[in-house]
Amino acid sequence: MQSFKYFTKEGNVYIKTPPKALYYTLALLILAIALLSFIYGESRNVKLLAGMIGLLGLIILLRTTATSRFDTVARTITAQSMFFLPARVFSFDDFDHFLVNKQSYLGLLTINSTASIIINKNGKKRTLMLHQVMFVTKPLQKVIDEAAQIIGVEQ
Numbered sequence: 001m002q003s004f005k006y007f008t009k010e011g012n013v014y015i016k017t018p019p020k021a022l023y024y025t026l027a028l029l030i031l032a033i034a035l036l037s038f039i040y041g042e043s044r045n046v047k048l049l050a051g052m053i054g055l056l057g058l059i060i061l062l063r064t065t066a067t068s069r070f071d072t073v074a075r076t077i078t079a080q081s082m083f084f085l086p087a088r089v090f091s092f093d094d095f096d097h098f099l100v101n102k103q104s105y106l107g108l109l110t111i112n113s114t115a116s117i118i119i120n121k122n123g124k125k126r127t128l129m130l131h132q133v134m135f136v137t138k139p140l141q142k143v144i145d146e147a148a149q150i151i152g153v154e155q
Contacts (some may be wrong), residue, residue: 001101002117002149003082004115004146005142005146006131006139006142006143006149007070007144007146007150012068012071012072012073013070013071014069014070014072014150015067015068015069015070016063016067016068016069016070016130016131016143016147017066017067018063018066018131019109019130019131019132020064020135022132023060023061023064024064024151025100027058027060027064028057028059030053030054030057030060031057032037032113033053034050034051034053034054034057035050035054037049037050037053038050038051038054041052042120044155049055054094058092061083062077062082063081064082064084065080065083066079066080067079067080068080068082068128068130070151071149072145072150075091075092075093076089076090076091077089077090077091077117077119078090078154079090079128081154088125088126090119090121090128091121091138092151092152093119094119094120095119095120095151095153096115096118096119096120096125097118097143098114098115098116098117098118098139098147098148099115099116099117099118100113100114100137100140100144101113101114101116102116103136106126109135110134110136110137111135112132112133112134112142113132113133113134113136113137114129114130114131114132114133115129115130115131115140115143116128116129116130116148118154126151130143130144130147131137131143
């Protein structure tokens with residue numbers, strides 16, 4: 001019996017949920033900025049901008065409802081970006097490669113890093129984000145190793 005840090009197992013299905021602490025912190029920070037801008041804003045334009053910033057915070061908060069399910073028996077990946085969007089189903093056979101995207105400031109400070117699965121389905125490349133972290137990249141390798149082990153590909 002294997003235990004994974006980033007995936008939970010329910011029967012033959014491995015479930016990957018997004019890093020909720022990151023999204024909750026970011027969403028609450030953005031919502032607080034929007035609320036303060038709306039309350040203390042002098043002009044109508046500032047309040048309109050505060051409303052748009054608040055909408056961005058709500059979208060980030062909804063991102064916490066995303067899930068990716070890896071079914072090892074049916075050999076499928078079911079990805080759902082938000083709870084009200086339809087789930088997309090991909091086959092393990094459509095797997096192309098993993099991608100780590102690192103954004104840095106002045107080439108020194110890592111700002112944002114994401115690990116994704118690239119899926120080539122019917123000649124179209126699709127990106128399925130697995131994990132996102134800020135300021136570090138080391139956890140992404142562990143996420144990719146666990147996903148590769150579940151899918152059954154060699155790194």
